[in-house]
Amino acid sequence: MSMRVIYGASPADIAGFDTKRLRAEFLVEGLFRPGDMDFAYTHIDRMIVGAAMPTGAPLTFGDGAEVGTPLFFTAREMGIANLGGPGRATVDGAAFALGNRDILYVGRGAREVTLESADAARPARFYMNSVPAGRDIPHRLISREEAKPVDLGETARSNQRRLRMYIHPEVAPSCLLLMGITDLAPGSVWNTMPPHLHERRMEAYCYFDLAPEDRVIHLMGRPDETRSLIAAGGDVVLSPAWSIHMGAGTGPYAFVWGMTGENQAYTDVNPVAVADLK
Template sequence: MTIPNFSSRHAIDPLAAAAMGTDELRRNFHIAGLFASDRVNLTYTHYDRMVVGGAMPVETELTLEAIKPMGTKTFLERRELIAVNIGGPGRVVVSSESHALGARDMIYVGMGQDVVLVSDDRANPAKFYLLSAPAHRAFPTALMTISGAKRLDLGSLETSNERSIFQFTNGIETCQLVVGMTELKKGSVWNTMPAHIHDRRMEVYLYFDLPEPARVFHFLGEPSETRHIVMANEEAVLSPVWSIHSGCGTSNYAFIWAMAGDNVDYTDADPVPMETLR
């Protein structure tokens, strides 16, 4: 049995967030230390009950086990899961059926299944980024490789946001998880600007492929009360429904975006006019 490490994050309202200093913002919205050898690290959030986690099997396989806040016997008893591999080659075993995941491949696992995570090479272990939300029905397991994801090439070097967007969940059925990845081209550093919010869904970003000592300045908060958190490689940040979520790096980078809430419409967002940002 794999005993996961876990912590909980309670929902924060916009007035409370506006009064927070740097340390308080980081304690409430920033998630570090996701990937540790032979550990499952989970953050249970009270934003649409999203669980954000990381698992890096090295010497042993890792079983995904329930944590106390779930109140269930198994992890996926009443949940669905998406795992994205950002490391070396690995496998996700779903109720005894093995699925190979290369770098940037994703797998969806529906309610009621058991999950085991395995690396193929301990010298180059897989790093499974885990996202889970409550489910109301069981959808079938679906593997989505990075080459099979819907790709959108947007932006330009002139606006410092030339990027490729990979929509992982565009072609599969989920209860509420919407997940994809954005990769910025060399010379581009901005993401999600102009900004938007979506009151129907929370969102979480995982920044990765960010070489030391580069950082991303991630912007959050109500459009009229913005704040920032400085992000290093392989760190995640929570975005409540009332908050913008945007970033500017000191180099190019990639990030995985994930949402949960009332709908699975990727385009359902409320644009924020640039002149209203403060």
């Protein structure tokens, strides 16, 4: 297990960032590595994003040294999404089978998590979001079928998509974490429309199911001074509360969204007209 640290920046800072600096502060690359587990601790609302891709021996974590507490989950909760082949997560002896696009909620107080693939030739790809938590909520597996679907957008504007809410007050409660998966309809490319801000929470996007040659052009920044990040499959974009977020892909893709903040209402957003973007 490794843990990198990302400090982020204010909207005033990014005016002077070149591409390399912008990517270093807001794009997490290389999390998914066969047979390994990697985490990134961001000071943007102290969210941790991580990935594990067990191909042989199971991968285990739970020590809190990297987060300054006795255990990783002493003061944290987590969502674990499986984006690959069938796998299993074991939390303190309780085993949960995760199929593709199932998400496991792990509550505060867990001591140890072990992740493994059912078939090393077709490994599970576990993607993780963890945020600080102030209360204990039981662990829970939410299958793709149990998630709440919300259909958004329209074909004529190339932004038709189905958002599925997993860790959400309407499906499975948490302390501060929200997590779900969005799939674009065939022929649609825009993942969010209209662009918007939500000052009371930040968001992390994990793009997946992209062909190796495809990319997502992710727009961020203040509405009057936008910037772009070019993301490949498995890359994670960190979106601070002050930044818009929207993107378009050069081919089919999906993404996991994770949020944390004071407000868990999905409708708590401030839309920005496309015509007002600069």
